[in-house]
Amino acid sequence: MMKRSRLVILLVLALTASVSNAEWQRDAQDIMGTRVSVELWSDDKREGEQAMAAVMTEMRRIEQLLSSYIDTSELSRLNATASGKAMSVGDELYQLLNKSLYYSRLSEGAFDISYASVGHHYQYRESQRPDEQLVEELLPAIDYSAIHIDHDTRTVRFNHPELKISLGGIAKGYAVDNGIELLRARGIVSAIVSAGGDSRILGDRGDRPWVMGIRHPRNKDEYVVKIPLENTALSTSGDYERFFISEQGERVHHILDPKTGQSATGVQSVSILAPLAIDSDALSTSVFVMGVERGLGLVNRLEGVDAIIIDGAGKLHYSKELLMSAQP
Numbered sequence: 001m002m003k004r005s006r007l008v009i010l011l012v013l014a015l016t017a018s019v020s021n022a023e024w025q026r027d028a029q030d031i032m033g034t035r036v037s038v039e040l041w042s043d044d045k046r047e048g049e050q051a052m053a054a055v056m057t058e059m060r061r062i063e064q065l066l067s068s069y070i071d072t073s074e075l076s077r078l079n080a081t082a083s084g085k086a087m088s089v090g091d092e093l094y095q096l097l098n099k100s101l102y103y104s105r106l107s108e109g110a111f112d113i114s115y116a117s118v119g120h121h122y123q124y125r126e127s128q129r130p131d132e133q134l135v136e137e138l139l140p141a142i143d144y145s146a147i148h149i150d151h152d153t154r155t156v157r158f159n160h161p162e163l164k165i166s167l168g169g170i171a172k173g174y175a176v177d178n179g180i181e182l183l184r185a186r187g188i189v190s191a192i193v194s195a196g197g198d199s200r201i202l203g204d205r206g207d208r209p210w211v212m213g214i215r216h217p218r219n220k221d222e223y224v225v226k227i228p229l230e231n232t233a234l235s236t237s238g239d240y241e242r243f244f245i246s247e248q249g250e251r252v253h254h255i256l257d258p259k260t261g262q263s264a265t266g267v268q269s270v271s272i273l274a275p276l277a278i279d280s281d282a283l284s285t286s287v288f289v290m291g292v293e294r295g296l297g298l299v300n301r302l303e304g305v306d307a308i309i310i311d312g313a314g315k316l317h318y319s320k321e322l323l324m325s326a327q328p
Contacts, residue, residue, distance in 0.1 A: 027052040031059045032067065032172060034196030040183060041190040041206065051186045055179040055193060062175045065092060068116065068166045078156060079116075079164045086148075086155040094154050097147065099278065100170055104144040107286035107298065112258040116166035117141035119256050127244035129252050135261040138162055142258045168254075172198045173235060173281025180277075197241065197284070200233040200277040217268035217310055224316065225308055229273070235280035237288045238269040255288050264289045269310040272299070279305070292317050 025048040028037040038055050042048025066075045074093050081087045089097070103111040118138045121130035130138075141162040148157045158165075172195040179193035180200050190203040192210060201210050209230045213223035217240050227234075243253035243263075257264040270288040274280040283305065287295030292311050299307040299319045309317040 023048075025049065025052060027056065029056055029059075031056065032063045032175065032195060033069065034172065035194075036196075037192075037194045038179065038183075039192050040188050042188065047186070048188075051183055051188055054182050054186070058178050058182055059175050059195065062092075062171065062178065065090075066096070066167050066171045068120070068164075068168075075165070075167060082156050082158040083161045083163060086150065086153075086157040088153065088155050091154075094149070094156075096167055096170060096174060097149060097156065100167065100282070101144055101147065101149070103170070103282040103286055107290060109144065109258055110289035110294075111169060111282055111286040112142060112144045113165040113167060113169065114142050114144055114147060114163050115256045115258050115261075116164040116168075117160075117162055118261040119166060119254070120164055122252070122254065122256075124242045124244055124252075124254060127246075127252075129246075130261075139261050142261060144258075169237075169285040170278060170282045172196055173233070173277035173279070176200045176233070176277040176281075197236040197238070198233070198277050198281050199235070201229050201231060204230045214269070214271050214308060217314070224310065225271075227273075231275075233274050233277035233280040234271060235274075235277060235284040236269060236271040237284040239263070239267070240269075255285060257289050266291045266312050267295075267309060268312060268314065270295065271308045273306040275304055283307075296320075 024039060024041055026039045028035055036059050038052045040048055040051060064070060065073055067073050068075055070076060074090060078087055078089060100113045118135055121134060141160045143160060146159040146163055148159055176193050176195050176198050177200060180202050183191050183202060190205060192199055192201050209228035212227050212229050212234050214225040214236060216222040216224050217238050237255055239251055239253040241254065243251055246252050253263045255264050267288050270284045272280040272284040287299060287307055290298060292309050295309060296307060296317060296319055299305050306322045307319040311317060
């Protein structure tokens with residue numbers, strides 16, 4: 001009898017310790033030129049900490065591989081080499097280049113990683129942009145069709161001497177997806193991983209959905225929409241992320257229209273909901289450049305994808321599925 005009572009007490013103590021150790025855990029670090037954050041629920045604090053650390057390690061690995069600001073990255077080496085000769089690339093860069101070109105074709109050129117041919121001459125912290133003559137000279141280099149991939153040899157060559165690429169419109173989404181898969185492999189069932197404007201939700205928040213807010217483009221302390229979400233990626237592209245106001249009072253921001261080499265106009269913010277962050281990331285940029293009518297036309301053709309657009313006047317526009325779900 002004593003042995004059985006002792007066993008029951010030990011089991012109760014073990015259960016109590018396990019429950020008290022379960023908690024929401026959070027971490028945030030500056031990686032990939034933005035704020036990367038992880039929030040998750042773990043039954044074991046140490047395992048939760050190790051899972052978050054694994055996500056941050058993965059984010060840094062991807063930064064070292066794909067950042068155009070790191071001279072030793074594979075992407076920087078491609079930019080330095082591919083205009084002169086074809087360069088062999090690794091599997092990850094190969095897959096991302098193919099995915100990027102897919103979205104270039106899908107968006108009819110609104111998404112174009114070769115925007116960097118002009119884009120790298122913008123200095124937003126110093127409130128500087130290239131003069132019109134330089135933009136005009138470099139504009140022919142913004143041409144995704146000049147990015148040639150040999151699928152047999154997995155080599156890449158640029159068919160314009162001034163062509164440069166940046167994966168800023170897709171790499172963070174890719175990194176977020178990788179972070180979620182790392183957590184899933186460790187048995188985490190409730191989490192959110194974010195990198196700047198790109199987030200992906202795993203599961204729910206325990207007894208309720210996650211509630212994600214879309215911020216007001218002109219008031220950082222205000223949300224224009226709040227959405228309950230589970231197992232979804234959400235990416236927002238806005239003209240308030242990296243910008244400066246010119247002497248003429250013009251908002252000069254980092255989302256460039258590939259046709260002009262200048263900041264895209266007509267939209268303040270685009271938020272895309274999709275199953276994967278790599279897709280929501282690329283589509284938020286695409287739709288921002290395309291504008292309300294063309295952008296919604298694209299989203300409404302894509303299964304499992306929704307959009308919320310704030311136009312230049314601050315008016316909200318919703319994709320077809322969101323409008324239908326909002327109706328009583």
